[in-house]
Amino acid sequence: MNNLKNLRGTVDLLPDQLIKWQNVEKIVLEQLARASINEIRTPILEMTELFIRGIGEGTDVVSKEMYTFIDRGERSCTLRPEGTASVARALIQNGMLSNHPLQKLWYMGPMFRYERPQAGRQRQFHQLGVEFIGYDSVRSDVEIIALAWDILGKLGIKELNLEINTLGDLDDRSNFQKSFLKWLDINKDSLDLDSQNRINKNPLRILDSKNIQTKKVLENAPRLFNFLSEKSHKRYSALKRQLEVLKIPYIENFNLVRGLDYYTHTAFEITSGALGSQATVCGGGRYDDLIKQMGGPNTPAIGFAIGLERLILLAGKDFEIPRNTDIYIINQGLIAESLAMDLSRKLRNYDLLVELDLSGASFSKQFKKANKLKSRSIIVIGDDEAVKGEFFIRLFDQSSNGNEEELISFENDIKLENWINNNLLVR
């Protein structure tokens, strides 16, 4: 084996694997289009500052997972680790927020985080993100959760858990934080090391600790929930009520804190036990202050991201089935080969999967190939046919007895079309 290899945490998606990706993406894009959500594409490469300010300096993503380098113009550049900051930047920069204060957007593409690869986790991974910009009603929270839930449902993914929480607004959070920091000061010695390190950097994340002992100690800590304003409380209750109306089951998880700093109020995650330790397939929440913080107009927003690698892991085997060849063109001989080429172009006017055999191999070989591909029908053109200006077309599955075989002149497009309509396009 030579020593040119892909980088750690990156993968080649080969044709066989892409069948599943394409089938899954097709369903997803259909759902997005039906919900009137528009695509936005932003650069994969951004200035580093965007993520530091957008995501938050204290977060793990920014402090230790970014692919950052200095370019030839001595600018600090970063391969995007997530999509929301770029979308916010693009909207601000292009003046989109004054012309179109309300927007529903989606994006899909590669993201980069320098982490140890694991099941469902790559360094280059792919996310589908949806952002509702300018929407502040609880109904937009509900719609976006329902949208994520339904995309996963459309893909036939079962046994999902929706976890929700509210993080309150900035005031709620700073009130809580004061009290929480006091408590941390007294109890820090009983926390695990990771959590102790977070006290100064990102205290809220301590709530989300997986350490069993820390979890136990935290049971006596002040709760963010008790610091919520009347307004935040109402909002959260309304969210729960509406999810119940839609019959979307949820679990309240008061320790659910998103890893990116920009979230406010609603936070949610959709997880699946089938994913192993990387259980989260979808994560999202409200970020009412982000756009303003980044220098834009005061614009509330909510969004989510779905990890496509994890989605592919969860989607069933049904999505792995490729579309079969409809017509395989067996051909041999100088004139026959040129007629076959011409015919194959004509056939591409139909919604059919047509493969022209270019091997020049024996008829027997070409038949075997057609059979291996499970082609639904074959066309045969050899010297005899070429001379007469006609070709055979016939159904090729095992059950057919050859009655559907037809001899058609190269000029007779109508006869060809009729045969196709009767045999291939009716299913």
Place this chain on the structure above:
RNA sequence: GCGGGCGUCGCCAAGUGGUUAAGGCAGCGGCUUGUGGCGCCGCUAUUCGGGGGUUCGAAUCCCCUCGCUCGCCCCA
């Protein structure tokens, strides 16, 4: 960044110190130069992720390294 497991052909694998590294699938060729699915026959790893060492001798033992994988952490 820290732990555990693993690394033999494109894929799945046998082999655990001794002359030529099983087998299956796939691929290619033939039986059958113009008609498929079955069957039969043949071909396909000077080499066991890479490098070094131990040994008369290593895929098999030791060291280093790379990669994969599963956890921790973090996240989608």
